[in-house]
Amino acid sequence: MTEHPLSRRNVSAAALIHRRVPEGTGIVHLGLGNFHRAHQAVYTALAMEREPGPWGILGVASRSSAVADAMTAQDLLYSVVEISPGGSRVRVPGSHTGTLVAEHDPESVVHAIADPATKIVTITVTEHGYTVSPETGSLDLDSDAVRRDLAEASTPRTTIGQIARALALRASTHGTPITILSCDNLLANGRQTERLVREFVGTFRAPLRDEVLTWMDASVAFPNSMVDxxxxSSSDRYNETALTHLGVRDTIAVPAEPFTMWVMEEKFAAGRPAWEHGGALFTDDVEPYELMKVRLLNGTHSLIAYLGALDGCATIPESVARPFVEDAARRILCDEYLPTVTVPEAVDTDDYIRQLFSRWSNTALGHRTSQVGSDGSVKLAQRIPIPALEHLGRGDVPQFLALTVAAYLACIAPLPGFDPGPHARSMTDPARPRLAGMADNAASTTEFVRSVFVDGGLFPSVLAAHTEFVSRIADFVDIIVRHGPAVAAGEASAPVPDSGALTLQSRATI
Structure with missing residues (x-):
């Protein structure tokens, strides 16, 4: 039988969420990855199906043209394969109206954002894509990419540069209002994005700088949001599932769990799709949802990934099935993250925690530890410092937060002679070369960990002053190297040793 490619002509109406071609392009999305295609694009399709409008999405890929090219070949369609142990469901959003690749055509990205028809810019470029200095939380003016964007106005390559240059063009031409909506795991992501854009614009010469900043005050909104x-990652098996359900070939099917959540501030400068029809929640205070997600879910997820990878687990379900990993996950979630979070009144904490462990145990989905553990140098900067400082300020050393950092370092920058295993080696991280050099050149584990906090560019330097926290991380690194992650997790559960007392493994010379 001939396999026909996915297109509007041959996909069933039952599978296509939004059956009509969008009326226009009102959204530019930066970051045409799997998450956007399984999340915002689905909500937008559901919104347009109930309330039609000019809310089609121009999807902008950062570097690779593979997804953009495949979508073009498939009438800008793809399938979302929702997977659970009970079975699969396949749906086709149909919310995109075009694609661009920023690396190939940065000028067109600027003009697309500046187009008066564009009312919203949504962003999923991961924490790493915001070019933030981990030390100051401000725009990283020492970054080569940021410096280039500041020098070359017409072809910005960074996300913040693209937005800032487009807003300047908008302000100097038609001045139509616009909303910039970050959908990444940054605390107060709207306010952070606004601050970074304003810092970029603040480098412009007067009078342009003042004109753009004044226009932004009145015409640009930056709502906070939480996505979950x-x-x-995609694979051929999901393409095969799509083929079985749809009867046509999709080369870029996106896998996803059935659970989905989106919480936003109701603060839009030029209107929005009726995302509530997809289940989105609008509130005046997103922060409790953000903290709940970034710490309880994401922070715990990181520990599960690093411990599991070090124990030879390829997937998150395989990892959380290890009793020592599940115990460590529950301890860090309940004892160390939860006390730093005010859970929204609408959320039942016990139900939420049960739901998290059910999601992490979804064996049909098979989320890889190497994927969750990648880019930890940026992710952990959002998840570790503030909770750690809260505990340290009360005189407590947060054992499992320390274990998270130690397991991360063991995966990304293993000490000489230690093999963290294939899943840890598969993790990608922009800080890996720098941290590996520190590990190779340090005289002891303690010196290595201290150098990470002082010179590693991962965490604010104020944490380095808490020597008991740094020492405990070094203890756990040594235990992982000599005895494995299960013993290290057991040590984290044990009573905290007295100052100066020997742990299971005395501080070793590398």
């Missing part, structure tokens, strides 16, 4: 859905 587990979306693994």
């Amino acid at each position: 859905r587990i979306v693994p």
